[in-house]
Amino acid sequence: MDKMIEENEKAMCILKNEGEKTLKDLAKMLGITTEGARFQLLKLSNEGYVKSESRAMGRGRPQQFWSLTKKGHDKFPNRHSELTLRLINKIKKEYGEDALSQIIASTAEDNLNHYRKTIEETDTLEEKVRKLAELREREGYMASFKKTDDGDFMLIENHCPICDAASLCQKFCSSELDIFQTVLGPGAQIKRTKHILTGDRRCAYLIQESDTLKG
CATH class of the missing domain: 3.30.1380 (Muramoyl-pentapeptide Carboxypeptidase; domain 2)
Structure with a gap:
């Protein structure tokens, strides 16, 4: 459980520092499988910390881009x-x-x-x-x-x-x-x-x- 919390925090830190990411890119940066990254993002999405947006990228299926919500940004310290x-x-x-x-x-x-x-x-x-x-x-x-x-x-x-x-x-x-x-x-x-x-x-x-x- 602690490892999952740590991985979730890593995912949020990446989105905070790097901006929106595709599932594949985020999985690569976390060093885990795309299924593992998808599980984390869905959990964070259910908690209201991240959101996704489908975007057409030329031919083929649209890609989903993940980013922090306002609640996700607010998770980071705001001095008193x-x-x-x-x-x-x-x-x-x-x-x-x-x-x-x-x-x-x-x-x-x-x-x-x-x-x-x-x-x-x-x-x-x-x-x-x-x-x-x-x-x-x-x-x-x-x-x-x-x-x-x-x-x-x-x-x-x-x-x-x-x-x-x-x-x-x-x-x-x-x-x-x-x-x-x-x-x-x-x-x-x-x-x-x-x-x-x-x-x-x-x-x-x-x-x-x-x-x-x-x-």
Whole structure:
């Protein structure tokens, strides 16, 4: 039974990190048979954690693609969600939007100082992005980075542990983007290309060397 629970968790982690998968692909990534993967997915589907969608792929039978439901995404940690939302609403009601903005700015400053201690000691942009991804991974964002064919970098975050708070107050997201730009320095340009709050399954950031540095 414990092994089955562990395999189910692996399947959900793959769908969280990699996005939708066919039964065959998921079975291969889990290292089990397609029948074994089908059994797990049907169990997770009955519990409301995953869903499937049939999609025509040229000639032949349509393929089923499996992905997480909202309940499945919610299975991953969201930092003290209920308490955080209550505190945000309380601050807005009792002290106003300006007070909330000041608190977010103060928290952002603390995060910036924490990141600087690790990132500013590095020399290259790639090293900075790598360190940033490691910091975000430790904070629960399921983060990673990769180098593109153009020599740019993508910072990818497959989970947002403050998603509920950010949904209520998007200044959390804008402050994060400002922090990234500051710690990566003037030699980098960063742009958010995917955003969980707009319906994407993950947040992604394109990071490029600035034109002045290239020149």
